[in-house]
Amino acid sequence: MYNKYQRIVLDSFADFKEIKIATLSTADGYSLAGLIEEGRVKDLRKVAYWSIVIGDILDRLLWRIRPYEKEAGMADEFIEGVMHRMEDVFERYGKDKDLNRIMEALDQIIMEGKEIINPEIPAKPKIGIVGEIYVRSHVHANQNIIKVLERYGAEVVNASISEWVNYTTYDRFRETKIGLRLSLKQWKLKKAREYIKDMLHYRSELFYQEMMQDKIYKRARSALDITEDHKVGHLEEILKQEDTFAFDVGTEACLSIPSIINYVREGFNGVVNVYPFTCMPSTITSAVIRPIVADMKVPYLDAPYDSSVQPGREAAIRTFMYQAFQHFKRNGRPS
Structure with missing residues (x-):
């Protein structure tokens, strides 16, 4: 609704009619279509998803080390600093989709975080x-x-956070399966083909998201026992x-x-x-x-x-x- 009103406002100015508005919504699994050039959408979605998963891991790193920190405040100060380090890493390597370099930086951060833990705290x-x-x-x-x-x-x-992102994709996949079954019962074959196309799209997207999440967590958990x-x-x-x-x-x-x-x-x-x-x-x-x-x-x-x-x-x-x-x-x- 907000973006519809914003469109009306922009269209009321001659100079602003060509400005595009894109809205991120669960209705299409947070599609980026219309936000950037079509050829870059897929790459941006991939790197954006990596950033969400790694952000979750940094959160879980904080929650794992802060209750056992050697001195009060060490964990918060550490995470605040490494968050900006990861920003720089994504700016440097994200455009090339270089996950290995990003994960190397995450490995280093986790190893540094482990040093904050006082092993004597039960x-x-x-x-x-x-x-x-x-x-x-x-x-x-x-x-x-x-x-x-x-x-x-x-x-x-x-x-x-990635739980919700995965859920929106999972839910779109479920909805397309339900739509496919209904269209087949009604012999609406053209509609069924559209549902099959959408179903394959959302299933492949979910497969990629879960695969990357597993891969990143597995590597992070090899260094520290954060909750998967x-x-x-x-x-x-x-x-x-x-x-x-x-x-x-x-x-x-x-x-x-x-x-x-x-x-x-x-x-x-x-x-x-x-x-x-x-x-x-x-x-x-x-x-x-x-x-x-x-x-x-x-x-x-x-x-x-x-x-x-x-x-x-x-x-x-x-x-x-x-x-x-x-x-x-x-x-x-x-x-």
Whole structure:
């Protein structure tokens, strides 16, 4: 809607009618068509996806080393510096799609990050975060909940940005399969051919994304035991096994619900659902998952945010972390 209004405004000025507007949307899997020259779209999408995955890895590197840092503040200062180093690396090697040089820089960063860890600090309860992608990922929107959890003794893993990017591609692939089945039932063969073309496009795109994600994580994890990411298809399988929700409904609820179950199966000591106040998908997640995690005897916390300071929030987190420590003492934690 915004880009339509912007188009009207620009067209009202004679000099601006030729200016193109492109909008990135989940409707087409964040296609870049119209944003840059057609011949460069595929290369830019590839390098942009690498940057998203590597950004996720830098986040997971921070969450892995900060709870065990030798001196307070070392990890944050380190990550702030290496983030700008990676920017320079992508500017230098991204245009040539030189992933090896980019990965060499990442290897060096991870090895430097390992030196921040104090090996004498014992392992801490491991907490997983799910929720609405913006609020869970934006430290100001969620009032730095990861740091607050760490302050009370947690090691935290947040859901990745690439999970959502992969989901949009996966969902487009599912939709084209449904459309193909319907068009074949109705004998709309021309429409069926279009769906087959789209289905092959989204399937190949998803295959590439998952392949590159696996490749980058495998190399990063060979240097340090950061938490690996999951495939979206695996989350749908969990929903089918548990019969609790369906991907047909969509929204981040179909990611958050199975992700929570997956965290529990992997031995996490607690899960936090972070979302904007009144967010319907996350409210659905809470309603569906609460009885499940209660049966699994794993601590769970809803953390809605509306930009206001909530005086009871830290008390709730302290209580949650006490429960997580009890779970940790009884069950240990994943490696």
